[in-house]
Amino acid sequence: MSARSVEVALVKAGRTKIRYPADVVRDDGTRVTVTAPWAAPGVRDFGFVRFEPGDVFTEHYWRNRWFAVKEVRTGAGTLKGWYCDITRPAVLRDGHLLVEDLDLDLWVSADGSSVLRLDEDEFEDSGLADRDPEAADAARRALDELERLALAGGLAGLLAPSDPPGDDSSR
Numbered sequence: 001m002s003a004r005s006v007e008v009a010l011v012k013a014g015r016t017k018i019r020y021p022a023d024v025v026r027d028d029g030t031r032v033t034v035t036a037p038w039a040a041p042g043v044r045d046f047g048f049v050r051f052e053p054g055d056v057f058t059e060h061y062w063r064n065r066w067f068a069v070k071e072v073r074t075g076a077g078t079l080k081g082w083y084c085d086i087t088r089p090a091v092l093r094d095g096h097l098l099v100e101d102l103d104l105d106l107w108v109s110a111d112g113s114s115v116l117r118l119d120e121d122e123f124e125d126s127g128l129a130d131r132d133p134e135a136a137d138a139a140r141r142a143l144d145e146l147e148r149l150a151l152a153g154g155l156a157g158l159l160a161p162s163d164p165p166g167d168d169s170s171r
Contacts, residue, residue: 006034006092008059010085012101013126022059022097026161032061032092033161048107048116049080060159061090061099066142068099069155079110082155084146086123086139102128102139108150115150117143 004024010017020039024032038055054075061068068087072080086104090097103126105118129136149155 006032006095006097008034008036008097008099010099010101012103017101025058027092028161030063032063032090032097034059034061034097046107048109048114049083055080061087061092061097063089063091065089066102066138067146069146069159071159081110081114082106082108082150084108084155086142086146088135102126102135104139104143106143106146106150108155112150112154115147117147 005021006024007019008022009019018039020036022034022036024034026033035056035058038051038053038057040051043050043052049072051072056073056075058071058073059068060070066086066088068085068090070083070085072083074080084106085099086102086106088100088102090099092098103119103123107114107116107118109115123136123139128139146155149158
């Protein structure tokens with residue numbers, strides 16, 4: 001499939017947090033993978049990682065899972081790690097990839113030595129548990145699942161492309 005552009009829209013609490021263009025790398029019907037440069041202005045220093053102009057994000061969004069995983073590399077290609085957003089399942093329609101951020105995040109360092117749960121206080125303060133308890137439970141389960149995968153050896157298995165239908169090259 002040739003690359004095509006989409007606009008990624010990250011929505012939080014009903015408002016658009018950021019919009020940016022990205023190139024579709026792969027869309028298997030369940031997972032959409034896009035690549036895009038760091039889209040926010042300037043540097044964002046979290047203490048455990050810095051996102052800055054020149055960084056390249058390979059972002060994996062699922063239509064059936066409650067998270068997105070973003071592989072972060074420097075412009076020179078050095079892996080910084082994976083930033084994982086807990087989200088509602090993504091929707092791709094008419095060239096727009098809509099992603100609703102649910103506040104919970106996970107950071108996994110490039111060497112896997114650091115796995116950090118982030119923004120749990122923001123999640124609790126968001127009121128999602130009162131407004132939509134099923135979504136809040138799904139978000140917590142998604143964070144737990146990603147943390148388990150990261151601690152059990154990383155996210156590589158989750159991010160590996162699935163074989164296309166009819167591919168029998170493994171036989």
